[in-house]
Amino acid sequence: MTLTTCTTLGALAPDYDLIIVGAGPAGLAAALEAVPAGVSVLVLDEHPGPGGQMYRALTRNAPEAFGFLGPDYWRGAALVEAFLACPVQYAPRATVWSLQPGTDGPDPGLEVGVSQGGEARLLRARQVILALGGQERPMPIPGWTLPGVMLAGAGQIALKSAGLVPKGKVVLAGCGPMLYLLAGQLLDAGCAPSAILDTTRPGQWLRALPRLPGLLASAYFWKGLKVLLKVRTSVPFIRGVKALEALGTGQVERLRFRTGGRWRELPADLVLLHQGVVPELSLSGAAGCELEWNPRQRAFQPRHDGSGRTSVPGVSVAGDGGAVAGALMAEVTGRLAAISALAALGALDPARRAERERPLVRELRRLRRGRPFLDLLYQSREAFRIPPDDSTIVCRCEEVRAGQVRSAIALGAPGPNQLKAFLRCGMGPCQGRLCALTVTEMMAAQRRMDPGAVGIFRARIPVKPITLGEMASLPATPEALVACTGAATPLAASLTTQR
C-alpha cells in the first residue's frame, strides 16, 4: 500500500478518524505517526505538492540545480519521501474553509468544509490536527501596497517554486533569521541584494543576553553565525534603521530609510520586507480555539495542553500554527499531536503512549534552546508594528489608514471585532490576515493595555473565499432544504432523495 492522491472530492470517504489540515513538516510528521496505528487518516493541503512553505516544491526541484536552497531545505526530502510512501489519503489543492463541531448522531465529531476543483463538501472527522503553519508578521510601512514591495517569504517561494531570483536592485529590509537566510540563499544563487536595511533595535541584544547560553547550546548558533557572517561581508548592511518608506509611481522605485536623525534613499526595483513569523490563525480561530498572547513573540497562538489539544474538543494544533518554532520543532509537535489524537481515538494505550512521547518531549526540549534568544533579539521595533504616520495603510484590502484606526479606537470601539464594523478594517478578502496584529497592537498601545487583553479579530467561516457554485455543490441535506425553503416540503423531500 502506498499513498493515495485524491484529486476530486468524490474520491474521499464521508468520514475519517483523523483529518490533518496542512502538509508541511507538522502535518506530514503527524500523518507518519498516526497511519501505522491503523486509523483512517486524510491529509488536506492547499498546495500542489507536499512540504508546506518550508519544503515547497521539493518533489519537483532537482537537487543538483537547486543546491543554493541549502541543506535545511534538502533535509526535508526524507520526510516528504516517507510521506509519499505512506498508505494515507492525501488531497492536494484542497482548501479547508470551515471547521465546526458536528451536528448529528451520538458521536458527532467535527465537520470539515473543504473545496477542491470547484466543488465543496463537508467531511466528518473524529479528530482534527490543524498544521496550518505560520505567516509573516505584517510590516505596514508607507508604500507597502506598491507593486514590487513583497515579503521575504515571497522571495523565498519564488526561488523554491520556480527558480526565480530578483532582477535589478533588490533591497531587503527588516530583521530576523529568515531575512538573513534569504540573503544567503540569494547570494548562493548568484543574485546579491543591493543592501540589507536592518531594523533590529541596537540595544536589544542586551535584553536577550540572559538567554544567550541556550542559543550557544543550540543547533541555530553556528548555522546562524555562518549565514550572518557571509551576508554581512558580502552585502551592504545598514544597521539601526528606524523608519522605512517605499516610494514610486505605480510601482516601487525607491526605498527611503532613516538611521539616527538622517533620511537616505536607495533605488529599488524590488523590496523584500520581513519582521518575523507568526502563527496562521484563521481556521483555529474560526473553529473557536481559545487564543493566548505570546509576549516574547508578540503574537497570538492557540492555547493548548502541551500535546497540541486546544480548548475545542477533538481539535489539536501542531507546528508553527500552534507556536512559531521552525520546521524541526514542527515535526516533533506534529508527532505529539498525532499520538494524542490516537490516544483519544482509543488506538493507543496509556503505557505505549508515554513510551512514544518520551523521546519526543526530550527532543522538544533540545530544539527549544536558542529560540528565546532569537525571539527577543529580533523582536520587531514598535514603529514597524504600529505605524506612526496616520496616512500609512493598515488594512490593505479595504485601504484603511492608521489615522482612521486611531480615531475609531479613540471613539470607543470596544475591541478589534467592533472596530471592524466601524471601518471595514479586516473585512476584505484576506480576512484580516495582514492587519489583525497591527490593529491589536495599535489598540493596546493607545489604551495602555496588554495585547492579550485586547484580543484579536475573530476569523469567520468560510476562512477562504469560496464561490456560490462551490456552495451550491454541497449535498443538500434535509436540514439545509428546510433552512432554504422554510419547511420540510414534499419538494424538499424529493430533492433530497434525488441527490
Add this chain to the structure above:
Amino acid sequence: MFLRIIEPRETLTFTFDGRPIQAAPGESVAAALLQAGVRVFRTSVPGGEPRGPHCLMGICFDCLVTIDGVPNRQSCQVDAAAGMVVESQHGARAVEWGERP
C-alpha cells in the same frame, strides 16, 4: 523584476491581457507573470491603486486576476496551463447576469 535562473526543460504558453507569457509546467500563474516582468496584476477595489503579489503564499489576496473568465482567482495558488486566458482586474468585479444554462 524576477529572472529565471533555471531554464525549464519544457514551457507552455498562456496569455495575460492578450500578451503571450511563457511558463514552466507546475509553476504558478503569479510566478510566470513576475518572471515576464508584469508588476501590476490589478487595481484595488476601494481606491483603484495598482497592486501586485505581496506574499505569494495565498494569504494577501493582492495577486487576484481573472482566469478563463473566472474573476478573483489567486494567481499564486493556480498552476499555469497552456492556453489559459489571464486578465488583470480593475476595481471591483460585477456580477455578470448572463444567460447561463
